[in-house]
Amino acid sequence: MRVLYVISEADPFIKTGGLGEVGxxxxxxxxxxxxxxxxxxxxxxxxxxxxxxKAIFLTSFNVPLGWRKQYCGLQELIYGDVHYYLIDNEYYxxxxxxxxxxxxxxxxxxxxxxVLESIRRFINFKPDIIHxxxxxxxxxxxxxxxxxAFDPLFVNIRTVVTIHNLRYQGIFDWEVYYxxxxxxxxxxxxxxxxxxxxxxxxxxxxxxxxEINTVSPTYAREIQNPYYGEKLDTILAVKKDxxxxxLNGIDYGKYNPHxxxxxxxxxxxxxxxSKNKVKLQEDLGLKGNKNTPVLAVISRLVAQxxxxxxxxxxxxxxEMDVQLVVLGTGELQxxxxxxxxxxxxxxxxxxxxxxxxxxxxxxxxxxxxxxMPSRYEPCGLTQMIAMRYGTIPIVRETGGLKDSVTxxxxxxxxxxxxxxxxxxxxELLYTIQRAVGAFYEESDRWEALVKNAMHSDFSWERxxxxxxxxxxxxxxxxx
Ligand code: ADP
Numbered sequence: 001m002r003v004l005y006v007i008s009e010a011d012p013f014i015k016t017g018g019l020g021e022v023g024x025x026x027x028x029x030x031x032x033x034x035x036x037x038x039x040x041x042x043x044x045x046x047x048x049x050x051x052x053x054k055a056i057f058l059t060s061f062n063v064p065l066g067w068r069k070q071y072c073g074l075q076e077l078i079y080g081d082v083h084y085y086l087i088d089n090e091y092y093x094x095x096x097x098x099x100x101x102x103x104x105x106x107x108x109x110x111x112x113x114x115v116l117e118s119i120r121r122f123i124n125f126k127p128d129i130i131h132x133x134x135x136x137x138x139x140x141x142x143x144x145x146x147x148x149a150f151d152p153l154f155v156n157i158r159t160v161v162t163i164h165n166l167r168y169q170g171i172f173d174w175e176v177y178y179x180x181x182x183x184x185x186x187x188x189x190x191x192x193x194x195x196x197x198x199x200x201x202x203x204x205x206x207x208x209x210x211e212i213n214t215v216s217p218t219y220a221r222e223i224q225n226p227y228y229g230e231k232l233d234t235i236l237a238v239k240k241d242x243x244x245x246x247l248n249g250i251d252y253g254k255y256n257p258h259x260x261x262x263x264x265x266x267x268x269x270x271x272x273x274s275k276n277k278v279k280l281q282e283d284l285g286l287k288g289n290k291n292t293p294v295l296a297v298i299s300r301l302v303a304q305x306x307x308x309x310x311x312x313x314x315x316x317x318x319e320m321d322v323q324l325v326v327l328g329t330g331e332l333q334x335x336x337x338x339x340x341x342x343x344x345x346x347x348x349x350x351x352x353x354x355x356x357x358x359x360x361x362x363x364x365x366x367x368x369x370x371x372m373p374s375r376y377e378p379c380g381l382t383q384m385i386a387m388r389y390g391t392i393p394i395v396r397e398t399g400g401l402k403d404s405v406t407x408x409x410x411x412x413x414x415x416x417x418x419x420x421x422x423x424x425x426x427e428l429l430y431t432i433q434r435a436v437g438a439f440y441e442e443s444d445r446w447e448a449l450v451k452n453a454m455h456s457d458f459s460w461e462r463x464x465x466x467x468x469x470x471x472x473x474x475x476x477x478x479x
Pocket of ligand 1: 383
């Protein structure tokens with residue numbers, strides 16, 4: 001089976017968050033399962049020079065986009081055993097950032113159309129399935145059906161759209177619909193794009209795709225309800241027979257405490273882990289003490305992540321004998337709050353207000369508890385990475401957090417973390433108190449909990465198998 005995996009970011013080419021992690025690791029896992037998978041991404045100027053240099057020019061052609069005809073260079077390279085194609089257009093992708101440009105609608109419409117046009121130019125590769133990810137690629141199912149329906153090369157291709165975060169939908173002005181998309185029968189497509197006086201790329205993608213999935217089973221159910229549905233809940237509920245949830249995995253090669261080059265002391269046991277803690281405490285100007293539990297946050301600082309709850313109970317947390325390390329940047333209100341509390345409790349809090357991959361690894365290795373009180377969480381990688389490093393997650397029971405964290409049972413010793421149900425600061429506080437209590441008073445059990453967490457399996461193996469099943473079902477429906 002041949003799968004063209006279309007995504008707007010893939011580590012190590014470009015990564016702005018969890019999407020890039022998935023783009024950088026799922027394709028290899030699929031390849032290891034026997035799928036001929038090839039990844040296609042925009043050739044952003046931010047891609048490292050040594051990777052760009054490895055890319056070979058295949059061909060160039062013009063891509064139609066409304067009244068425009070835009071240049072597209074198609075390049076390819078093999079990286080880490082995976083076949084990549086790069087879509088080259090300086091005008092669209094030589095920018096200071098990957099997203100949030102004034103013309104994102106045009107940039108990603110171009111990308112989608114360029115991907116489809118590239119299929120004509122691939123050598124020895126005709127995809128059976130195009131796997132799209134998020135709104136940036138959601139126009140592919142639309143364009144496939146509207147522009148290529150009668151082309152024998154495309155007629156049997158099936159599409160999957162994965163929703164990594166329903167909050168981001170690609171909502172634009174109607175002008176984009178007429179001027180850039182210029183679909184053959186605009187009247188017919190109208191309702192599929194229409195969204196509160198605007199147009200919505202993801203909505204159209206959902207309605208045109210053969211199969212939709214999200215990145216955890218719980219999130220797949222949640223988004224069919226108004227609280228989580230981001231105004232697309234009714235559409236998702238209608239499409240529920242085509243909607244599944246497949247939990248993401250993490251890259252076990254990259255996130256491995258035995259071999260991680262970023263951490264102070266590589267380890268496989270709890271005792272070794274605490275050496276990382278003392279070093280980090282000292283580096284961050286906190287008192288070095290392996291017996292003090294270190295709570296951590298590694299996160300984009302946005303409303304989704306439930307940081308209001310944490311900020312609300314900060315004084316109570318500071319009454320406990322704990323330290324808090326926060327790594328994250330984002331909205332000013334959270335940045336200000338963390339700076340404020342760091343000034344108030346300089347011996348107990350350390351806040352690092354930028355993006356730092358190496359520091360993230362150090363914290364994963366050093367901390368005892370990872371806080372993720374998210375309002376919603378499609379999958380969440382942070383809790384999985386934390387567990388891999390023996391750092392116990394405290395999560396709100398939503399989306400992928402619910403699907404990956406089994407609450408600790410003090411009677412049986414089962415579980416790999418702590419969780420609470422409602423979006424409520426007192427519940428978070430109570431859960432932190434329980435976890436810190438267990439750390440101090442049940443040290444043997446805590447060690448067993450760390451072991452459970454480290455042995456939980458979040459490799460891509462299981463998820464890749466589910467994607468293969470999904471592709472296979474689609475593929476066989478064809479014949
Ligand atoms: P999301 O994709 O919603 O941001 P995830 O939990 O799925 O959340 O993935 C977040 C990823 O980004 C994790 O790998 C986490 O370690 C990393 N990360 C978040 N903030 C930072 C930061 N300031 N520095 C380094 N890594 C970060």
